[in-house]
Amino acid sequence: MRRSSEETKAKILAVARERFAADGYERTTIRAVATDAGIDPAMVMRYFGSKDRLFAVAAEFDLRMPDLGNVPADRLGAVLTAHFLDLWEGNEALMILLRTGVTNEVAAERMRDIFATQLGPIVMSVSRTPEDAFLRAGLAAGQILGLALCRYILRLPPVVAMSREEIIAWVAPTLQRYLTA
Template sequence: MRRSDATRTAILAAARERFAADGYDRATIRAIAKDARIDPSMVMRYFGSKEGLFAAATSFDLRLPELGSLAPEEAGRVLVEHFLDLWEGNDALVALLRVGVAGAAGAERIRHTMFEQQVLPVAREVCPDPEQAAARAALAAAQMLGMALARYVLRFPPTVALAREEVVAWLAPTVQRYLTAPHPGGAL
């Protein structure tokens, strides 16, 4: 690994930890640099600003499942399995969720990444009424983010103890219902 790659990696690791611990507003470039054992000017050299550092530290590849071949009745299971694949052991996502519940920068990043890039495209593919896709995606995202908060951030013992298969068995039918079931009151 080149020295510049090692420095960048150290900065990103320190930033994830600091953003997760302190939140976006309280985390400082100086504290992140100290944690990474480098000069603060190096953080600015690599990332340009605190916003640029936050974006890089919370960036990840969504690896969305192939939607074109997805049968509508499989959407809940596929989305929940994908969600678990992304969240298990992903410090960037855990940091993003911690920051997201406490500040505008993290909330906007979660809206963009989790909702607009991940759940909304699936809802648009499988939802019976295209005009309901955004609302249905929001309901599905609320379920999955609630599980992420309970399992990975707050670490409620019962949710942490659930095997992956159990999480899928409990969560997938609810997500599926939000995405494809007839609206209980007619129009949404």
């Protein structure tokens, strides 16, 4: 059965996300993605041009940052902690980025770009000292990414066992300090 070009592209992306998540960037090949998608490798190259470009599109992610304009200043850390927990739960694209970002420069750059362009401006808008907003955003990202790595990738038992409320209670004060102290 023939697929439309949009269906083919969607199938390639779905398979690529699975492959990148399971095998990482280094071990994922265009040929393996094509085989899993039931197409010729030339089709993957036709739609995406390179493995780097395929990865960039497969790992495209919108953090869907909340509007913090109406959030009381003393609740910012809790709201962002809850937001990121919601994002990480079962999100394949973020898992791909996190897994591969620690060993691959293309993935690391993608992660840096997402956090700089999406988290940075949010932190700048709530920071009392805008001149160090990107430092604050970097520290907040470190806290968020460290939590995600421990809970969802490494699956450290004490962190995995924590409830959502417990994580917020522990992590929110640190994020709060990074954002507003």
